[in-house]
Amino acid sequence: MYNIGMRSLRKYCCIAFVSAALLPWNATAVNHEALTTRLFIQNKNTGSVERMLVQTLQAIKEGRLQQALDYVDQLLAISPNFALAHLIHGDLLSAKARILNGFGDANAANLNRIQDLKDEAEIRIRNYFDQNRGLTQPNLLVELSEKQTHVLFVDTARSRLYVYEKSHKDTLKYLADYYVTIGKNGIGKKDQGDKRTPIGVYFASRKLNRPLPDLYGDAAYPLNYPNEIDSYERKTGSGIWIHGTPRDTYSRPPRASDGCVVLSNPDMKALQDILQLGNTPVVIGVDFQWISPESLKQQAQAKSALKVALENWRKDWVSQDTDAYLAHYASDFFYSEGGLSKWSGYKRQIQANKPKVSVNLSEVSMFTYPNSAKNMVVVDFEQEYISPALRNVMKKRQYWVQENGQWKILYEGSA
Template sequence: MYNHGMSRLRKYCCIAFVSAALLPWNATAVNHEALTARLFMQSKNTNAVERMLVQTLQSIKEGHLQQALDYVDQLLAISPNFALAHLIHGDLLSAKARILHGFGDAHVADVSRIQDFKEEAEIRIRNYFDRNRGLTQPNLLVELSEKQSHVLFVDTARSRVYVYEKGNDNELKYMADYYVTIGKNGIGKKDQGDKRTPIGVYFASRKLNRPLPDLYGDAAYPLNYPNEIDSYERKTGSGIWIHGTPRDTYSRPPRASDGCVVLSNPDMQALQGILQAGNTPVVIGVDFQWVTPESARQQDRAKADLKQAIERWRKDWMAQNTEAYLSHYTPDFFYSDGDLSKWASYKRQIQASKPKVNINLSDVSMFTYPNAKRNMVVVDFEQEYISAALRNVMKKRQYWVQENGEWKILYEGSA
């Protein structure tokens, strides 16, 4: 009975995980604790959790049942509220006494819950082995401002948030990645209560200090959904946060939130050093194209072209060359008070006397808007406007799009 049960357990494990097109079980594990220790001193257990999960399932596949039990016992010692590990632990114990017919066979009361566990295990293990591919950077145009030190990329297809630090020459340096939960109904939020996670470029504000229900775990950081594009497209809803899990739960299934991005509490604690600064860029996309840092440099040409377009816009504005200035805007341009026609009328009126002005831009950041219908980049900067009668400094946000190979402004307003 023991051998037959172990055989069935090995079979169920292969069906549950290997069928999901995972890389070979003997792939070399990646230990990147050394890369993250400086920044994430509180996240030492994060990599160990997934490593031990993989070791447990690999031992089952190889027929080493006692070794698998040892690994899962270590895993539960680190994360005693990890429900997926408890399920595997129960299956391993049950395999000693009876035949198992499938994943979670020792816990058949809630079939939908078992499916949640399978999906979490599959996506965690797939990501674990994906690290070996050396494709460590999203193929996006990204530039952090002088005041921004990190950026978060949430790849909803992988249920993963990737943390990057600004390195030398403003290049991105990979620091760590963590499992996340997204909306119950997936991505592409449009309506209030649709339980979907939005896709776009957002900025996380500082930690909410008011008391919150236990559902939100140790911390919650609101995102600026709906952003300017969301509002223009008449998307509704609010309250999209990055937050933790209930204290009796280590992690939730890949799709289980009301639209928020949810991490385990230890992982939230690891990110607090970044998020507490406020205004942290969070790029949420689906199935990013991941490339080597060398391949990512192909974005340098597009970045240089966009910077030149911004500089031409600034010079045409400063020269009070109204028609040249307006040529930088798309026909479907919009702002808080109207469209291009209203914007052009206002600008022609105030620039008619050709007032002498000086305009300086600083603290510029750029982020490709993921999965957009056309190539679009969110550009933030600090703008200083000086005239004979006024000196004004403000944070400005623009959305630039490519039209016929040229960069044009789709939206402009305060940030």
């Protein structure tokens, strides 16, 4: 009789099958019909892979070896380069001739590789039975600008990327989710070469057009790591991308990259229209909490308060009331040239003559900075500034934090 031999996974599978019903794979209808169709189809394909993986392991657990072999054959027909499926397939064939002592026993020479595949199996199964996926959204304050249509959330604890679309009434709609690989050494990137994935709010630029090694698969989209907070905290390194897998590999283990976020090539293709727009918001966090309708109301209130603070900042700038204007800045504010003291001196000098100015903001977006010690939100907007001597239009970025219960600006600069 086949003995899968990894107690934690068997126990997990047993608990999952007893306590959770299989989840239907679905997607929400959206205006961008072609994009939605592509995401829906690929999400179903990703779901089929994980469904057949679960069915295979269930059949093994119940001793139905031939049915398990049929399932894994179907799985390999869909994803012929799926290493985890090949490992299980080899075990099942060997089980016909002898009792196996453990998962991957037919290929026991490479224990590290087998452990990687065990980890991938566990995390894919856990996602399959995640009853919260797609019901609401992560517990983060999020507002997309008029030009932004989608936001990507990467949950490093779940090895999952979630796609949400801007919907009516200032809400987000779930569209799809995909398995991802993160850094070999986990999260919290600090240093060049530490092989960790950064945590924060980033923006993906358009696809790199130069030839790349096969390691990066069919496409690569750079993230703006280090961002302003990363640089201020003296974090080093660069080259953090969202990219695909080598062409002979369906997926990589949950922790296998040098810090990048890695998807299968078919999943990358499904996301190409979103990412190719450029400046796509990518929120990378740890173990997102999925919120209830009641919590959505709380987030709406927090968002409203921040919008009021932003508008009051704009009004106080236009009024040239320097003290009121500077009161919007946090005590530990910083910008490219220094801190609050230098910023205050610069602004007082400019506003000393009370010039008549006009300041208009548009294309405002807001994203909670995940897993931050402070309640922090990244706010981007297009700023039009007009004075007797100057007219300037620029993309601006601010980081707002709560200080003594009030929203204050921690950082300000061009985006």
